[in-house]
Amino acid sequence: MTNELPRIDKLYDLSGQVAIVTGAAEGMGREIARYLAAAGADVAVADINRPGAEQAAAEINEGGGRGRAYDLDQSKEDSVVDMVSAVRRDMGGLHILVNNAGIQDREVLENTSVALWDKLQAVNLRGPFLCVREAARVMRADGTRGRIINISSMGSLHPIFEGLVAYNATKAGINALTRNAAFELAADGITVNAVLPGATPTEGQARAPGPPVDEETIRHMMPPLGRAGTPGDIANAVLFFAAPGASHVTAQFLVVDGGHLNR
Numbered sequence: 273m274t275n276e277l278p279r280i281d282k283l284y285d286l287s288g289q290v291a292i293v294t295g296a297a298e299g300m301g302r303e304i305a306r307y308l309a310a311a312g313a314d315v316a317v318a319d320i321n322r323p324g325a326e327q328a329a330a331e332i333n334e335g336g337g338r339g340r341a342y343d344l345d346q347s348k349e350d351s352v353v354d355m356v357s358a359v360r361r362d363m364g365g366l367h368i369l370v371n372n373a374g375i376q377d378r379e380v381l382e383n384t385s386v387a388l389w390d391k392l393q394a395v396n397l398r399g400p401f402l403c404v405r406e407a408a409r410v411m412r413a414d415g416t417r418g419r420i421i422n423i424s425s426m427g428s429l430h431p432i433f434e435g436l437v438a439y440n441a442t443k444a445g446i447n448a449l450t451r452n453a454a455f456e457l458a459a460d461g462i463t464v465n466a467v468l469p470g471a472t473p474t475e476g477q478a479r480a481p482g483p484p485v486d487e488e489t490i491r492h493m494m495p496p497l498g499r500a501g502t503p504g505d506i507a508n509a510v511l512f513f514a515a516p517g518a519s520h521v522t523a524q525f526l527v528v529d530g531g532h533l534n535r
């Protein structure tokens with residue numbers, strides 16, 4: 273025991289680590305990529321929106337970090353396999369995967385078509401499953417005690433407003449994916465955790481197809497802490513799980529919702 277204080281900077285130092293952030297062309301993903309880069313990680317910005325991914329990576333590089341854009345349609349197995357192996361080849365390994373990409377299409381239960389259900393399942397659940405599987409294969413093969421962080425939603429635990437049956441079913445699947453993958457990968461020192469955002473205004477959320485949300489619902493969305501969430505609030509929670517100081521934390525859900533679910 274010495275009197276030396278813990279080095280907080282070391283507990284959050286990601287130097288020499290390679291991170292993939294899916295859906296990092298905009299919204300929360302872009303901010304998560306910026307936070308990981310600020311902590312020293314080399315970041316693969318993987319997105320279906322190639323120009324957006326290029327721009328997000330360029331902004332990281334201009335800010336003094338290291339970012340690189342990759343094509344990804346996570347609903348397609350080949351695309352996930354190709355992206356993960358390209359990152360490993362180009363960047364020299366894989367230490368952190370943030371499964372952030374998702375779509376937020378809404379529809380009330382009775383109008384939810386099989387096509388909408390299947391689209392949400394393919395992008396929001398099959399995609400993250402494929403990314404976890406491919407990352408686990410690489411991390412295990414390389415002996416990397418890696419970190420996987422899945423972006424779920426507070427709505428996976430409790431209904432928030434109408435129109436989110438199919439979407440929240442995918443996010444509940446993310447929670448089960450998180451805990452089961454954490455169980456299977458623990459022996460290799462790989463942690464798997466989830467961040468569950470509350471309402472966080474982003475480009476994608478504003479654009480999401482679905483019935484209009486009425487004024488009363490919007491008022492109800494203001495959480496007890498008195499402001500909406502920001503992408504930075506979510507990125508900070510992701511950084512906690514990714515950082516060296518969290519090496520003994522796995523299979524956990526961190527709800528970042530300003531107290532919304534606690535009313």
Ligand SMILES: NC(=O)c1ccc[n+]([C@@H]2O[C@H](COP(=O)([O-])OP(=O)(O)OC[C@H]3O[C@@H](n4cnc5c(N)ncnc54)[C@H](O)[C@@H]3O)[C@@H](O)[C@H]2O)c1
Pocket residue numbers: 294295296297298299300301318319320321324344345346347372373374375376395399423424425426468469470471472473474475476477
């Ligand atoms: N914004 C919120 O209030 C909120 C709340 C809870 C959970 N979430 C979840 O957080 C994550 C990010 O949300 P956001 O609001 O930043 O969304 P966003 O739409 O702003 O960003 C999502 C990104 O994912 C990309 N993407 C979409 N489909 C893809 C695919 N098939 N393959 C690869 N990339 C794809 C998009 O191009 C975009 O860059 C999502 O998983 C979302 O479900 C958001």
